[in-house]
Amino acid sequence: METRGHHISHKFDAELEDVRNRVLAMGGLVEQQILQAITSLAEGDTKLAEVVIDNDIKVNSAEVAIDEECTHIIARRQPAASDLRLLIAVIKTITDLERIGDQAERIARMSQRLAQFERPKNQYGELKHIGELVAQMVHDALDAFARMDAEAAVNVARQDLKVDQEYDGVMRQALTFMMEDPRAITRMLDVMWTARAIERIGDHAKNICEYVIYLVMGKDVRHTGIEKMGGEIKR
Amino acid sequence: METRGHHISHKFDAELEDVRNRVLAMGGLVEQQILQAITSLAEGDTKLAEVVIDNDIKVNSAEVAIDEECTHIIARRQPAASDLRLLIAVIKTITDLERIGDQAERIARMSQRLAQFERPKNQYGELKHIGELVAQMVHDALDAFARMDAEAAVNVARQDLKVDQEYDGVMRQALTFMMEDPRAITRMLDVMWTARAIERIGDHAKNICEYVIYLVMGKDVRHTGIEKMGGEIKR
DSSP states (O other): OOOOSOOSOHHHHHHHHHHHHHHHHHHHHHHHHHHHHHHHHHHTOHHHHHHHHHHHHHHHHHHHHHHHHHHHHHHHHOOOHHHHHHHHHHHHHHHHHHHHHHHHHHHHHHHHHHTTSOOOTTTTHHHHHHHHHHHHHHHHHHHHHHHTOHHHHHHHHHHHHHHHHHHHHHHHHHHHHHHHOGGGHHHHHHHHHHHHHHHHHHHHHHHHHHHHHHHHHSSOOTTSOHHHHHHHHHO | OOOOSOOSOHHHHHHHHHHHHHHHHHHHHHHHHHHHHHHHHHHTOHHHHHHHHHHHHHHHHHHHHHHHHHHHHHHHHOOOHHHHHHHHHHHHHHHHHHHHHHHHHHHHHHHHHHTTSOOOTTTTHHHHHHHHHHHHHHHHHHHHHHHTOHHHHHHHHHHHHHHHHHHHHHHHHHHHHHHHOGGGHHHHHHHHHHHHHHHHHHHHHHHHHHHHHHHHHSSOOTTSOHHHHHHHHHO
């Protein structure tokens, strides 16, 4: 979060900077959770999955702590409208980060189940690919947040279309496998749930982008199409 | 939201009362969306499904408007910590209500797909039942919110366990049908996605309950088990 204008209190600036750093640290943790969950899936590494499941509590604690800090700052500093919007956007962003963490945990649990089955030749390469895509989206969304860069946020949000396309491909393929071989149904359902969890991470990253665009543009772009967003920023 | 203590400004009280009424109205709209989506599913009524899909924009607009109103009130009134927490809880609650609306829309879309297939004898009675259960949870969660009743909130949150049990039953049954008759796979997947959307509504209702408990107890009970919550309230 770039400091917008000078604040009378240097301490207030320092507090905002601290919040910014904590959100980025929480984002780094969540990104790591996604990547480890995906690795555990691709490598059938149930121990790594266990680590991800155990670490979800750290994500939850980070959310609670940052939420508290934001509320304290608002109560104590009674910030002007623009800083207030920023702090409320932080509270929303960490809610999405926490839910991304839940999805990472879900992927880790699925990877434990899938490790019991025969493995496909490509080692779930297509899931790994979408997983890396959404982890990058989360990273870039927080980067756009930190720099308050609406154009970057629009670009990241656009990536969600690509995620959705790849997701549709995985789902179609899993459905085909099921129909061809009913013995594969249980395993293919787990693949589908995993794909769904990954796809939802993309949605949450897109939510974060929308908060950035909202903050920069000063109007609500949620529930507006991405293309329209991009157009409005260029204007 | 009960008024806690007297506010110097009667206008501030009136503003909080207005927010309260708008949240309840939004809740009523969302509850109607769920019930209509479920009815369209149970009766194969694709026109009613269309109405639900069209009305989702009303849910989205309500979220944006209430969000703006809360931010304005915080900026203008610079409320004390307890009222601030209340307003932030409202902002979080309407985010969950908006996402419940998205799930209702998703159920409506699934009901349109399922209407093309042969219908089961029980007319998706088990999905209808869980759907009514979660609609009631949403209603009761908002009721607990309006009355700031933490004990009621714990009871509503507990219902989520029942939803999860019924959800597991539907999923197991759908899996059995798939294995017995691979021609039913496509339809059963739609049943599973519908069940998942319903189950997620229960999760969002539970989130709302947690905000209430947090507000009343003054500490963060998110990420704490429901039983522990109940114990703490009795103490």
